[in-house]
Amino acid sequence: MTTSDWKKMFTQLDFKPIKKAKYIKFNSPAARSCGRALRKCQNCGRLGAHINKYGLHICRQCFREMAVGLGFKKFS
Ligand SMILES: [Zn+2]
Incomplete structure (x- = not known):
């Protein structure tokens, strides 16, 4: 399970409603x-x-990609 999306398991658990309720309760x-x-x-x-x-x-990492577009300028 990743921190980005804990709901990834729902696609599998939709077929098991009781296990899904248990998963939601504890996870x-x-x-x-x-x-x-x-x-x-x-x-x-x-x-x-x-x-x-x-x-x-x-x-x-995202800042590095977006910095120029946001108006930041690298001096070195
Ligand atoms: Zn990012």
């Missing part, structure tokens, strides 16, 4: 009020290396 992610799990990349869903500055909310 659904808890509702968070704070923490790094809230700060996911809006582009790819990655948790690490998150850039909050300027309200970007993207990871460093």
